[in-house]
Amino acid sequence: MNKQALVGAFVVGGIGLGVAAFVLFGNFHPFTRMEKAVLIFHGASSGLSVGAPVTFRGVQVGAVDKVVIEYNPQTRDAYIPVYVTMRPDNITLTNSSAHHFPTIRDLVSQGLRGEMNLKSFVTGSSEIDLDFAPDTPAVMHPDIATLTEIPTKQSSIQAMTQTLQNLPFKELGDNANATLAAVRELSDKLDRDMPTLIESIRATSDHSRDMIDASRDLVTHLQPELEHTLNSLNRLADAGSDQLTARGKELQALLLSSNQTIQKAGESLNNIQSITSPRSADRANLEASLRDIAAAASALRGFANDVERNPQLLLTGRH
Structure with missing residues (x-):
């Protein structure tokens, strides 16, 4: 009986350990x-x-x-x-x-x-x-x-x-194929046109080089003449400066004389205005002289008429 009890206890203990392991390490949670x-x-x-x-x-x-x-x-x-x-x-x-x-x-x-x-x-x-x-x-x-x-x-x-x-993969693929075809066509066109374009660029470069050389020769040829022209202009400018310096005093004297003449003309105008003034004594004397001259001229005209009618008046005179 002791041996059977021991075996039974061992079996019960094993079952308990199994249940505990299942509860602890498994997904079974009875509580x-x-x-x-x-x-x-x-x-x-x-x-x-x-x-x-x-x-x-x-x-x-x-x-x-x-x-x-x-x-x-x-x-x-x-x-x-x-x-x-x-x-x-x-x-x-x-x-x-x-x-x-x-x-x-x-x-x-x-x-x-x-x-x-x-x-x-x-x-x-x-x-x-x-x-x-x-x-x-x-x-x-x-x-x-x-x-x-x-x-x-x-x-x-x-x-x-x-x-x-x-995503439209088919459309993207078609677009990619179209892009590749366009790139291929462009590449073929460049292969065809590139030699001609390079030759044209080379010809243009040669022509530009010739123009540059011709321009350099022309500048080299014109440089002495340009220098001579510049020297002449410098001499002309110097001469003009000297002339202005030499004539400066004469111009100043001429300006002073002109100012004096203008002042005298102004004084003469003032005198004429004073003479021609209605209240001026000189004007009154001048008007009296003019009247006397007019009377004398009238007498001479009458005498001339008489002489013209009777020339003997020059010998006998008037009685």
């Missing part, structure tokens, strides 16, 4: 609240398999239980429902009063969203990443989801893949 949910992706889910981790900002909060395909023959749309088991107790909501453990539905109402990201570039495996994104619209699929649904959003890798898929 943790577990909840199931589904994430529905519209598109490919390459690399996602059963057992893939579900993380929240790098912290694992669950695992993938099942990946199925939902296909609608009428719309030809394929959806990938991913069923997961989560431990929401790992996430708490904080308010002003106390902490409380939310349900998955509570987390979704707070803006919980899921996306599929590549876990390893080497193995190509993927995982589900959760995060709060209340600005992202919650697109639900009530006709597909049988559990609490966590809305999904497009990951950066999926957005990049979709962008690459939407």
